[in-house]
Amino acid sequence: MDDAQLLRAQFAAMFGSAAALYRAPGRVNLIGEHTDYNDGFVLPAAIDLACWVAAARRDDKKIRIYSANFQESVESNLSSEPSQRSGKWWDYPIGVAWALQEAGHRLQGANLYISGDVPLGAGLSASAAIEVSVGYTLLDLSGCAIDRTRLALACQRAENEFVGMRCGIMDQFISCHGQAGHALLLDCRSLEHRAARLPDGVRLVVCNTMVRHNLAASEYNTRRRQCEEGVSRLAEVLPGIRSLRDVALPELERHRNRLSETVYRRCRHVISENDRVHRFALALERGDTSSLKQLMADSHRSLRDDYEVSCAELDLMVDIASQQKGLLGARMTGGGFGGCTINLVEAAHARNFQSGVAAAYRAATRKDPDIYLCEAADGAGRRND
Numbered sequence: 001m002d003d004a005q006l007l008r009a010q011f012a013a014m015f016g017s018a019a020a021l022y023r024a025p026g027r028v029n030l031i032g033e034h035t036d037y038n039d040g041f042v043l044p045a046a047i048d049l050a051c052w053v054a055a056a057r058r059d060d061k062k063i064r065i066y067s068a069n070f071q072e073s074v075e076s077n078l079s080s081e082p083s084q085r086s087g088k089w090w091d092y093p094i095g096v097a098w099a100l101q102e103a104g105h106r107l108q109g110a111n112l113y114i115s116g117d118v119p120l121g122a123g124l125s126a127s128a129a130i131e132v133s134v135g136y137t138l139l140d141l142s143g144c145a146i147d148r149t150r151l152a153l154a155c156q157r158a159e160n161e162f163v164g165m166r167c168g169i170m171d172q173f174i175s176c177h178g179q180a181g182h183a184l185l186l187d188c189r190s191l192e193h194r195a196a197r198l199p200d201g202v203r204l205v206v207c208n209t210m211v212r213h214n215l216a217a218s219e220y221n222t223r224r225r226q227c228e229e230g231v232s233r234l235a236e237v238l239p240g241i242r243s244l245r246d247v248a249l250p251e252l253e254r255h256r257n258r259l260s261e262t263v264y265r266r267c268r269h270v271i272s273e274n275d276r277v278h279r280f281a282l283a284l285e286r287g288d289t290s291s292l293k294q295l296m297a298d299s300h301r302s303l304r305d306d307y308e309v310s311c312a313e314l315d316l317m318v319d320i321a322s323q324q325k326g327l328l329g330a331r332m333t334g335g336g337f338g339g340c341t342i343n344l345v346e347a348a349h350a351r352n353f354q355s356g357v358a359a360a361y362r363a364a365t366r367k368d369p370d371i372y373l374c375e376a377a378d379g380a381g382r383r384n385d
C-alpha cells in the first residue's frame with residue numbers, strides 16, 4: 001500500500017467514508033532572510049516534505065479534525081465564533097477556517113485526517129504546510145474557486161491574528177505557489193513573483209541542527225520592532241520611505257548617526273540581504289555557481305553578525321558543510337536560533353555530503369542530525385489518483 005492508499009484507509013477507518021487527498025509542502029529559503037516583513041525580496045523553494053489531508057465534505061457546519069502526528073481530535077463549528085487560541089496544534093486549522101470565512105468564503109463542514117512529515121519546530125514551515133493544506137482542502141470541498149495568493153494571505157492572517165505569530169508572507173506564499181525544480185523570486189510588497197529554475201544536478205540538502213532555542217519567537221518580534229524603529233527614524237530625513245525596502249545602503253550610511261548601533265546593524269542586514277537576493281537570482285540564471293556560494297556565505301555572516309539570529313549549532317553546521325566535497329553554497333534558513341541549514345550540493349556528492357556532515361556534527365555535539373536530500377516541489381494541490 002502506498003502512502004496515499006494508507007491515508008485513505010485510515011480516513012475510512014475513522015470516519016467511515018471515502019476521502020479526497022490534498023497536500024501542501026514545507027519550504028527552504030535559499031536567500032532573503034528576515035526581509036519579507038520589511039516589504040523586501042525572498043527566494044524560497046517548496047520541498048518534498050509536506051502535510052497531507054484526507055478529507056470529505058459534511059452536510060452540516062462542523063469540522064472534525066484528527067492529527068495523526070499528535071494522535072488527537074478536535075471539533076469546531078463554522079457557524080459560531082471559534083474558541084480562543086489554545087496554544088495547541090489545532091489553532092492552525094481552526095485559525096485558517098476562521099480567516100477564510102472572514103475573507104468572505106462560505107465554507108461547508110468537513111472531516112479531516114491530517115498527517116505530515118515536515119519536522120515540527122525545525123524552521124521548514126510545518127505550520128504553513130498545515131495551514132495551506134487545510135485551507136486548500138476546505139475551499140475545494142466547499143466548491144470555492146482557489147486563488148493561491150488569497151489563500152496564502154488568509155493563512156498568514158490566521159497565523160498573525162489567531163495563532164499569534166507575526167510572521168511575514170514568505171512561508172504561506174511558497175507553500176501555495178511552489179513549482180517543481182524551481183525556487184520562487186517573490187517581491188513581498190507587490191506579491192509579484194517569478195519562478196527561478198534550479199541548476200540541473202543540484203540537490204537541496206537540508207541539515208537539521210536538532211536544536212531550537214526558545215528565544216526564537218520573542219526575538220523574532222524584537223527584530224521586527226527594531227526594523228520598524230529604523231524606518232521611523234530614517235523617515236524623518238527620508239520622507240518617501242515606507243519600509244527598509246525603500247532605503248539604499250549609502251542612505252543608511254549617511255544617516256547612521258540617527259540610529260542606535262543595534263538598529264543600524266539590523267537595517268544593514270535587511271538592506272544588504274535584499275540586494276543579495278537579486279544578485280543570487282541573476283547568478284542562478286547565468287549558472288554562476290561561484291557567486292551563489294559567495295552570496296550564501298555573505299547572507300549567513302550578515303544574519304550571524306548584524307541580525308544576530310544564528311546560533312553556535314547553525315554556525316558549526318555551515319562550517320562543517322564548507323569542508324565537504326561538492327558544496328555549492330550553505331547558510332542558515334528560516335527564522336534562526338536553531339533549526340536547519342540549506343546546502344546546495346552537486347548531486348553526485350550528495351550522499352557523501354550527508355554522511356560526512358552527520359559524522360562531523362555528531363563528533364562535535366553528540367547530537368545525531370537529521371539530513372534530508374530534498375527536491376524543489378510543487379505547491380499545494382489535490383491528488384487525483
Ligand code: GLA
Pocket residue numbers: 029032033034035036037167168169170171334335336
Ligand atoms: C519565519 C517567518 C517568515 C520569515 C522567516 C525569516 O520563517 O515565518 O515569514 O520572516 O522566518 O526570513
